[in-house]
Amino acid sequence: MELLIAATIFSVLVTGLTSHLRGGGIVWRRTTETVEALQRQRAALDQLARDLGNAVIYDDREDAYGAEAGTLPPQRFAPDGMDWFTVSLSLSRSAAPSVRFVTYRCEELDGVWGLRRTSQSVGEARARQAAPTPELLLEGCRELSLRYAYTPVEDGQPLEWRPQWPGGSGETLQLPRLMEVTSRMESGQALQRVAAVPVGVLGTVE
């Protein structure tokens, strides 16, 4: 009898403990997955912000840009993607930094949606010999949505955010000073960050 009671209490305890451990394990796994997903998102947006921070206007002649081989690919700050020239700094101090043409898009490739970055040397970008291989920065990105900061028409008003750059004709070969980057994920989650280009300008409303 004694043994039966002890075994019953013991089995109740073990069952309770096991279910708690299982529940804890599930929470732990979900938390770990969420944290890892957040870290991947942060790393992708950090890379984007770094490329924007080091942006340069490689050439300020409009006729230097075009679609033909030999011309420079045009910089583009659109509502759904961006292409521009940036200075890539290697993490290794010994490697020389260089000017690169980078693009960012949320697109589907081989059935996988994601935020993809391409990076080419200026020579490769001008030659148009082969499409650059996109690097998957953030899996699950379905839509990249961008807005650019404009000086308000009236003093004292907050900045205006518009989906197009440039606003005025004088801004074709200028970089936007601030942009709001929103990445919508397959899960429905939206990641948002405001990135700055220190050498850029605020748009002017015409």
Place this chain on the structure above:
Amino acid sequence: MAQSRSGSLLVITLSLVAVLSVFAVAMARYLSIELRLTKYRLAREQTRGLARSGVYLALQRLVEDAQEGAATYEAYDWLRDDWAVGSQVEVSQPPGATIELEVTDEERKLDLNTAPESALSVASTSPSIAKAIVDYRDEPELGEDRPEWEPPYYAKNYPFRAPEELADLPEMDEPTYAALRATTSPYLVSETPNINTVTPEVLVALGFRPATAEAIRDCRDRGTIFEETSVIVSTAETCARGSLTPEEESLLLNQFGVVSQVFTVVSEGVMTGRPAMRVRIEAVIRRSGCEGDVPTCVVAWRES
């Protein structure tokens, strides 16, 4: 029999305690790693913020230095100017945080976009690189592009906008790149180097004898200032103890100024303690020649 049962319960209890201990240790370890990662991330963001603040602090100092009527106003820029002295700014929060600032003017260098091939040849110690620089920036010529190379090469036929473009030149190697970064700049507004700050290497590249270049540097190190363009030759004559050649006199008369308008700011945010962190930002600030009504502007920003 009773003794045997008691023993089994002890073994089972100890096993349970062991299993729970393993779980507890694993969880503590996991949490400790997460905590360290979070601290690292926070420290990195704070250090980055410090480094960015340093750039704007340097910008403010450069503006104040140029304001006529300010307590320290001088119509010339020299190596012991307020902006030129490296500084370490202590920050009250977070503890152990500092900003290390180093400001150098770009007028101590050759203009990468206008320097003659002969000067670039001396500065880079490579005649072929000097020729490549001139080909890169001058008018288009037949056959200078090499789309078949790996990576393809195209001459820009337009001025350099960033010093990093030098890395694209054919035959460029690390020592030459470093030498050119130290002696040339694409950011200059004026074509005249500042005689108060110009390096001996640049003087030699411009055609001075090494002895004269050293004499001018020694003279500056002893506190001599070239206060106006009109006294450059006479002051240099005193520095060189009357041994200037006619060519050197002619160079001093036409090719130098005494002020600087473009500056490179190296700002490092530093956090001591755990985790120790260092973030470096290099920015180029222009004190004149900015577009619009802006008195100063950031013309380049490099953040790693």
